[in-house]
Amino acid sequence: MKDIFKDVMGIAGVHGLMVITNEGSVLLSRFDPDYRREEEKLSQINWEPFTIEMNSIKDAEIVYDSARFYIKKRDTEFLIVIIGDNAPISMVRLNCEILLPLLKKIQPASKRIGNLLRKKIF
Amino acid sequence: MRPNVLIVDDDQAFLRLIQKDLEGFSESFNVLTADAGNAALELLKKTYVSFIVSDLRMPGMDGFEFLTIILKKFPDIPVYMMTSYDKPKTKDVVIKSGAAGYLKKPFTAIELFGEITKTLNKKAEGGSLHNVTLETFLQLIEMEQQTSTLRVVDKKEAQGGVLFFRNGELMNARVGDMQGKAAAYEILSWSNVSLSIEQDCVFQEKIIQGDLQAILLDAMRVKDELAEKNEMGDDAENSEILLDAPLSETEEDLAEAKFEPPVDRISTKKPETTVKVHPIKEAVELSKLSPIDTIRMKIKNSIGDRDGILDIFHDPNWDALIDQASNIGNAFNCGRLNVLYVNREKDDQFIIVPGEETTAISISADAPWDRIIDVLG
Numbered sequence: 244m245k246d247i248f249k250d251v252m253g254i255a256g257v258h259g260l261m262v263i264t265n266e267g268s269v270l271l272s273r274f275d276p277d278y279r280r281e282e283e284k285l286s287q288i289n290w291e292p293f294t295i296e297m298n299s300i301k302d303a304e305i306v307y308d309s310a311r312f313y314i315k316k317r318d319t320e321f322l323i324v325i326i327g328d329n330a331p332i333s334m335v336r337l338n339c340e341i342l343l344p345l346l347k348k349i350q351p352a353s354k355r356i357g358n359l360l361r362k363k364i365f
Numbered sequence: 366m367r368p369n370v371l372i373v374d375d376d377q378a379f380l381r382l383i384q385k386d387l388e389g390f391s392e393s394f395n396v397l398t399a400d401a402g403n404a405a406l407e408l409l410k411k412t413y414v415s416f417i418v419s420d421l422r423m424p425g426m427d428g429f430e431f432l433t434i435i436l437k438k439f440p441d442i443p444v445y446m447m448t449s450y451d452k453p454k455t456k457d458v459v460i461k462s463g464a465a466g467y468l469k470k471p472f473t474a475i476e477l478f479g480e481i482t483k484t485l486n487k488k489a490e491g492g493s494l495h496n497v498t499l500e501t502f503l504q505l506i507e508m509e510q511q512t513s514t515l516r517v518v519d520k521k522e523a524q525g526g527v528l529f530f531r532n533g534e535l536m537n538a539r540v541g542d543m544q545g546k547a548a549a550y551e552i553l554s555w556s557n558v559s560l561s562i563e564q565d566c567v568f569q570e571k572i573i574q575g576d577l578q579a580i581l582l583d584a585m586r587v588k589d590e591l592a593e594k595n596e597m598g599d600d601a602e603n604s605e606i607l608l609d610a611p612l613s614e615t616e617e618d619l620a621e622a623k624f625e626p627p628v629d630r631i632s633t634k635k636p637e638t639t640v641k642v643h644p645i646k647e648a649v650e651l652s653k654l655s656p657i658d659t660i661r662m663k664i665k666n667s668i669g670d671r672d673g674i675l676d677i678f679h680d681p682n683w684d685a686l687i688d689q690a691s692n693i694g695n696a697f698n699c700g701r702l703n704v705l706y707v708n709r710e711k712d713d714q715f716i717i718v719p720g721e722e723t724t725a726i727s728i729s730a731d732a733p734w735d736r737i738i739d740v741l742g
Contacts, residue, residue, distance in 0.1 A: 277424070277425055281696070281697045281698060284696040284697070284698075285693070285696050285697060287696075288692065288693060288696055292685070292689050293686075293689040293690070293692075293693065296685055296686040296689055297686070299709050299710050299711075300707055300708060300709055300710070301708045301709065301710055302708050303705065303706060303707045303708065304705070304706040304738065305690045305693075305694070305702065305705050305706075306702075306703045306704045306705070306706075306738055306742040307694045307697075307699040307700050307701060307702055307703060308407065308699060308700025308701050308703065309403050309406065309407075309699045309700045310694075310697060310699035310700075312690075312693065312694075325697065327426075327430075328434070329430075329433060329434045329437055329438075332735075
């Protein structure tokens with residue numbers, strides 16, 4: 244799974260990326276070690292109101308003073324890439340086009356943990 | 366106006382110490398400090414800085430990342446890198462990365478003062494002229510096909526901008542982190558300015574298209590319109606440039622400097638709307654142009670007629686999304702929400718500008734939305 248995100252995370256200026264379901268659950272989260280604290284804060288957000296507002300989009304970009312959130316929607320998930328203001332955004336967009344079709348292979352973390360527990364217990 | 370020198374280091378004790386040590390040179394320059402690269406960039410957007418000294422190793426944005434951003438967004442500001450982790454090749458790497466100089470910690474305030482004055486004197490090497498309007502002076506540069514970097518200080522608003530000329534052609538302009546034609550118009554809208562000249566230009570590529578005469582005419586038209594609307598016109602008799610002398614200031618200059626507001630009292634407050642602060646915008650606000658007209662003018666000035674804009678209107682339907690996006694930005698600690706681009710499934714695209722009233726810009730499929738975001742972001 245790490246390989247899927249390696250190319251995006253390898254782009255200079257990419258701070259992290261997240262995959263969030265339409266219901267607002269965080270499926271996956273990968274961040275640069277310098278942004279662990281921010282990752283933790285983002286994982287605690289209730290994303291559902293945001294995903295509701297973003298329901299009808301194909302893609303979006305949110306520009307802040309010192310970062311940009313690139314958001315791409317698939318059928319059931321949103322891919323969110325967080326980049327610094329000097330990152331090559333076109334490279335991020337291109338890589339996300341490649342990355343998104345691979346997301347169907349990703350399953351929610353909770354389901355995977357459930358499977359693991361089932362194996363251990365039974 | 367005394368130049369501002371910015372020192373960036375995550376070591377707060379060092380910042381306090383160096384600031385105190387440099388107090389003795391306060392007649393030559395003001396010392397500003399920032400404890401992180403991001404904080405420094407925020408300060409640079411609002412304050413005109415002439416020289417930067419940055420630590421190499423800092424948590425979060427390190428010195429190299431900071432230097433890269435400065436070279437891109439503020440290419441005229443010389444950056445010295447400093448470090449206590451001096452390895453044999455560190456200096457080479459730092460200089461090759463684009464730094465103007467390198468200082469090994471520990472260093473004395475005298476050493477730093479020497480580097481600062483050497484650099485600042487070079488920035489004002491072009492001498493001085495008086496009683497010439499900015500427009501006339503720029504035309505002289507064009508006629509003489511000069512290569513130079515002009516640092517223009519708007520005395521009225523206590524902020525600065527830079528015009529870059531190569532062989533008499535206006536290559537680029539910068540105000541805060543804004544570059545290009547919009548920045549040039551802004552500088553040319555200033556009436557009461559001082560100017561320093563460096564006989565060099567960092568730009569090889571012409572970023573501002575069009576010739577200087579056309580830009581000057583456009584800028585003068587905008588200036589006249591604003592002056593009429595403001596019914597001010599009181600700057601007309603003061604529209605002369607007074608060039609900044611090099612650091613060896615005369616007593617008269619120093620006396621004048623005493624009337625400048627201290628840097629820490631220069632207003633850095635941004636307006637409620639999210640479009641970046643600059644004099645054109647402030648003048649527009651004064652003249653009671655609507656935020657929609659302001660946005661339209663900014664885009665037109667920067668991109669021209671092929672902006673792909675279909676409509677601009679207030680639309681509160683985006684408020685909930687803006688609230689959510691602001692919350693997310695707060696969690697990531699990445700500053701204020703400036704602008705959103707939304708491409709919807711029905712292939713309609715919008716650029717959303719937060720403000721007292723949310724503004725939606727409907728754009729065509731082939732609109733240069735990236736550039737519009739840059740203008741508004």
